[in-house]
Amino acid sequence: MxxxxxxxxxxxxxxxxxxxxxxxxxxxxxxxxxxxxxxxxxxxxxxxxxxxxxxxxxxxxxxxxxxxxxxxxxxxxxxxxxxxxxxxxxxxxxxxxxxxxxxxxxxxxxxxxxxxxxxxxxxxxxxxxxxxxxxEEKELLKLYSERLIHKLEKKLLDLEKEIIERKRVEDALKKSEKQYYEAFRRAECYKDLFAHDINNILQNILIATQLCQFLSDNPEQQQIAAESREKIIQQVRRGANLTSNVRKLSQLEMNEINLEKRNLLPILENIVSNYRKSDIDKELDIKIEFSDENCNVLANEFLEDVFRNIFENNITHNENQIVRIKIKISREQIENKRYIRTEFNDNGIGIEDSRKKEIFRRQYSKFSIGLGLSLVQRIIDTFNGKIWVEDRVPNDYKKGSKFILLIPEVI
Amino acid sequence: MNRFKVLGQANNGEEAVSLFKSLSEKPDIILMDHRMPIKNGIDATKEILSLDSNAKILFASADDSVKGEALSIGAIGFTTKPFSIPELIEDMEKFLNET
Known part of the structure; x- marks a missing residue:
C-alpha cells in the first residue's frame, strides 16, 4: 500500500x-x-x-x-x-x-x-x-481567496510585530552600548582622579610636612613653617572636597533625577553663613543682592553643591587677602522661558578667554585639577539650566570673573 | 639643601618659556610639571629645548602616562609625585651628574 x-x-x-x-x-x-x-x-x-x-x-x-x-x-x-x-x-x-x-x-x-x-x-x-x-466553483474560489488573504494579513501582522520587536532590541542594544561607554568614561575619570589629583594633594602635604620638620628649630624661618602648616590644612580640605564631589558625581550618574520647586535664596544664604563661620585663612566679603525673595527654581538637593563649588572656586583662585564675592539675583527671559539668573562676581585671578569653556569639562581637560566645576556643569545640565563665565570687567580677565547661572524658574 | 638656588618660578608652560628666555643666567635644571593651564609641560619642554638644546628639564608630575613622551622629546628624567624633598634632591643630583 x-x-x-x-x-x-x-x-x-x-x-x-x-x-x-x-x-x-x-x-x-x-x-x-x-x-x-x-x-x-x-x-x-x-x-x-x-x-x-x-x-x-x-x-x-x-x-x-x-x-x-x-x-x-x-x-x-x-x-x-x-x-x-x-x-x-x-x-x-x-x-x-x-x-x-x-x-x-x-x-x-x-x-x-x-x-x-x-x-x-x-x-x-x-x-x-x-x-x-x-x-460551486465560484464559492470555492471565494473561500480559497479568503483563506489566502487571511493568511497574508496574519503574515503581515507577524512581520510588523517582528519589526517592532527588532526595533526594541536594537534600542535596548544602543542604550546598553551608551551605558557601557558612559561607565567606561566614568571609570577613566575616576582613575585619573586617583592617579593625578590625589597624588598632587599628597605631594603638597608631604612637602609642607617636611618643610615644617626642617624648619622647626630655625627661629628665623618660622613664618615659612606657619605657611606650610596652613598649606597642609588647605590640602586636606581640598582632598575632602574632592572625595565629596566624587560621591556626588557618582550619585548623580546612578540615580534618577527628580526636580522640584526650591527657593535658591535661603540655600545661598545658608552656605554664605557657613563660609563666614569656617576657619579659612582669608577674609570674606560676600554680598547678596536681590529684588524679590521668591527665587523659586526647578531643581533638587544638588543645588547646594553647585553653590558650594562655585564659592570654593572663587575662594581658591584668589590671591587677595580679602576675597570679595558679589552675588546678584535677578529674573531673565529667553525665548519664552523664564530663568532665575544668579551672578557671582569675584576679585580672583580671573580666567583667560581660551580657558573659559574648558574649566567646565574635566574629562576633556588635562589641565585642571579637581572636579568642582565639571560637577557644577553636570548638575546644571540636569536642571536644564545654563552656566558660563565672563570677565568681571569686560576684556580684562585679571580683574576677576563673573560666573553666570540660569536655572528655570517655577512660579 | 642649600646647594640649589631657585632662579624663578612659573605658573604654567607659557610663563616657563618666557621666563627661560628672559633669564640672563640660565638654570642648571628645570623642574617641569605636566598638567598646567595655557601650555602643558610637554609643549613647554619642546619650546625650551628648541631655544636651547642643552637645557636640562626634569619632569615632576603625578601624571606618569606622559613619562614616555617626556623622555622621548628630550627631558633628562621623570620623577612621579608624590616624592619627598630628599628624594627630589637626590633625583636632581643624579640626573645632573649623568648628563
Whole structure:
C-alpha cells in the first residue's frame, strides 16, 4: 500500500517518510501539489498526506484537483499543516473533501495512531469516498481567496510585530552600548582622579610636612613653617572636597533625577553663613543682592553643591587677602522661558578667554585639577539650566570673573 | 639643601618659556610639571629645548602616562609625585651628574 507525502520542506518529508514506513506502508514523496498530481497519476495510492503552504501548487489546490477527479474516489486525503491552523482553515479543508485535518506538530505515536484509524475506518465501513461539499466553483474560489488573504494579513501582522520587536532590541542594544561607554568614561575619570589629583594633594602635604620638620628649630624661618602648616590644612580640605564631589558625581550618574520647586535664596544664604563661620585663612566679603525673595527654581538637593563649588572656586583662585564675592539675583527671559539668573562676581585671578569653556569639562581637560566645576556643569545640565563665565570687567580677565547661572524658574 | 638656588618660578608652560628666555643666567635644571593651564609641560619642554638644546628639564608630575613622551622629546628624567624633598634632591643630583 502506497502513501504519498507532500511537503516543501525536506526535513518534514524525511520525518513523515520514516514514521509511515515504520507501520509498513510504502512512501512516495513530492514537494508541491503539481508534482504530487503527476505522481498520483502514475501509480495506485491509498492516501495523500499533504502540507498546505507550498510553492507552485498549494495543498488546497491539490485537494481540489484530487476531489474533482473520479479516478481518485478511493484515495484518502489528509492535511497536515503548521501554517493554516485556524478553525476556518479546517472548515474550508473539509469542504474541499479532505478526510482529516491535522495540525503540526503531533507526537509520532499520536500521528501514527490517527493515520492507522483513518485507514481502518475506511476499510471497515467501506465509507463512500469523501466528496467536495461545496460544488460551486465560484464559492470555492471565494473561500480559497479568503483563506489566502487571511493568511497574508496574519503574515503581515507577524512581520510588523517582528519589526517592532527588532526595533526594541536594537534600542535596548544602543542604550546598553551608551551605558557601557558612559561607565567606561566614568571609570577613566575616576582613575585619573586617583592617579593625578590625589597624588598632587599628597605631594603638597608631604612637602609642607617636611618643610615644617626642617624648619622647626630655625627661629628665623618660622613664618615659612606657619605657611606650610596652613598649606597642609588647605590640602586636606581640598582632598575632602574632592572625595565629596566624587560621591556626588557618582550619585548623580546612578540615580534618577527628580526636580522640584526650591527657593535658591535661603540655600545661598545658608552656605554664605557657613563660609563666614569656617576657619579659612582669608577674609570674606560676600554680598547678596536681590529684588524679590521668591527665587523659586526647578531643581533638587544638588543645588547646594553647585553653590558650594562655585564659592570654593572663587575662594581658591584668589590671591587677595580679602576675597570679595558679589552675588546678584535677578529674573531673565529667553525665548519664552523664564530663568532665575544668579551672578557671582569675584576679585580672583580671573580666567583667560581660551580657558573659559574648558574649566567646565574635566574629562576633556588635562589641565585642571579637581572636579568642582565639571560637577557644577553636570548638575546644571540636569536642571536644564545654563552656566558660563565672563570677565568681571569686560576684556580684562585679571580683574576677576563673573560666573553666570540660569536655572528655570517655577512660579 | 642649600646647594640649589631657585632662579624663578612659573605658573604654567607659557610663563616657563618666557621666563627661560628672559633669564640672563640660565638654570642648571628645570623642574617641569605636566598638567598646567595655557601650555602643558610637554609643549613647554619642546619650546625650551628648541631655544636651547642643552637645557636640562626634569619632569615632576603625578601624571606618569606622559613619562614616555617626556623622555622621548628630550627631558633628562621623570620623577612621579608624590616624592619627598630628599628624594627630589637626590633625583636632581643624579640626573645632573649623568648628563
Amino acid at each position: 502506497k502513501v504519498l507525502v507532500v511537503d516543501d520542506k525536506k526535513e518534514n518529508l524525511y520525518l513523515l517518510e520514516r514514521m509511515i514506513k515504520k507501520i509498513g506502508y510504502e512512501v512516495v514523496v513530492a514537494d508541491n501539489g503539481k508534482q504530487a498530481l503527476e505522481k498520483l497519476n502514475g501509480a495506485d495510492f491509498k492516501m495523500v498526506i499533504s502540507d498546505i503552504l507550498m510553492p507552485v501548487m498549494d495543498g488546497f489546490q491539490l485537494c481540489r484537483a484530487v476531489r474533482s477527479d473520479e479516478k481518485f474516489n478511493d484515495l484518502l486525503f489528509v492535511f497536515y499543516t503548521a501554517t493554516y491552523v485556524e478553525k476556518e482553515d479546517k472548515e474550508f479543508a473539509l469542504k474541499l473533501g479532505a478526510d482529516k485535518f491535522l495540525r503540526k506538530p503531533l507526537e509520532p505515536e499520536k500521528f501514527i495512531r490517527i493515520i492507522k484509524e483513518i485507514i481502518l475506518k475506511k476499510e471497515l465501513s467501506q465509507t463512500k469516498p469523501s466528496k467536495i461539499v461545496v460544488k
